[in-house]
Amino acid sequence: MRPAPTILHLDMDAFFAAAEQAAKPSLRGKPVVVGGIGPRGVVSTASYEARVFGIRSAMPTAQARRLCPNAAYLTPRFTLYRQVSEAVMELLHALSPLVEPLSLDEAFVDLEAGGVPPETAAVRGVGEQLRRDIRSATGLTGSVGLAGAKLLAKIASEAAKPDGLVVIEPGTERELLGPMTVRTLPGVGPATAETLRRAGIHTVAETAEAGEAELVRLLGKAHGAGLYAMALGRDDRPVVAERDAKSISVEDTFEVDLTDRTRVRSEVLRLADRCVQRLRAAGRSGRTVVIKVRNYDFSTLTRSETLRGPTDDPAVIREAAARLLEMVDTTGGVRLLGVGVSGLADFTQEDLFAQVATEREAEESAKAAAAAAAEPAGGTEPHEAEEERPRRWHPGLDVVHEEFGAGWVQGSGVGRVTVRFETPWSAPGRVRTFAVEDPALRPGEPLPLVRGGPADGQSSEPAILPKFLSPEPGEDTGSEAGEEISSR
Incomplete structure (x- = not known):
């Protein structure tokens, strides 16, 4: 624990929805929901105006529509969000060389490493200036927490929402944490919380009072000891400048279950191409290709194949994904498909598979072109009909x-x-x-x-x-929704 609140946690307010309101003047001050817009879609982020109606992150979009049918329901635009995120992260890097991004809209900053004096007044001034700079650079707002540990800085930023700043003075940790629910502590999910509830432990104070030995008995040595330390406000985790992505993946949920094997395969190949685009945008290559299939009954399975070396070649990754799909029975219907690459590296190892696959793809393309040229006028293959379908214009794009x-x-x-x-x-x-x-x-x-x-x-x-960024007096702002990131 540090003797001064020199760890800063920034969390942008309702990030995706606020960015959409910023980009669309007609939506400012109105309820906005960003996420999947189909019958099986899920809310990613809701504006504070939408949260008044009870809409929250991870809620089914269909339920959100029932709660607030007049909200604007928009498809995510990650290109925009990344642009804004880059501007915000640049401001954070100006404060310190130690910046630990957690997602597009959230990061820790070690102000001590940036030379900020270890005094409450100094770090508070830095935090307030950061909030002003973010508004000036992006037009959006962020909430800032300052404390002597990462755990407490994150709790402080949550308490500061929306568009505020909270400082937790070292020495006041246990008094602050005591009344909070045990779910406040990192690593306490529904299962752990239920185990503690059965033992009569509901708050952080009761967790500390239970003692380390009892928590170890209930949860195991590592989890129990770690939870006891956090209940006491102890958290010596450093701010790590590089949080390397472990995998890069994409997935789609379909409005209607896919039962046609050819369609399933084409979707997997399309997802493989999107995954390669993200891989190359990150300047990475990968060694292991993974596919994810969620069936009609919600059962989910994954299959993976490790290549001889890391690659970012789309032909190689497409071919591996197609091979993996052959191992999966999809006759009952598929509601979700995903393709990912793990075992990431900063270089691409030349692989004979890539040459073979590229040559094969070129050969197949030439054959397809020749077949199309030889086809009588008026004849149309199924895949050509697919390409001629009307364009789909998703809301918000x-x-x-x-x-x-x-x-x-x-x-x-x-x-x-x-x-x-x-x-x-x-x-x-x-x-x-x-x-x-x-x-x-x-x-x-x-x-x-x-x-x-x-x-x-x-x-x-x-x-x-x-004006639209400031909640009206008495407005129920709700709790901030975490955004999904691919680097976790």
């Missing part, structure tokens, strides 16, 4: 129209798509409706949340109006 400019999809159906034309720095925009195949409408890229400088003829004023 960016679009560009040749006449009306940049906007975002409000909704689509029965061959039509509704678009609201606005930008982060504009007033709420007008809504127009088009045919889904309108040639003038195309997918777009997220616009930056802060307007550019004089070079592009725009003001450098932040895009966000502070």
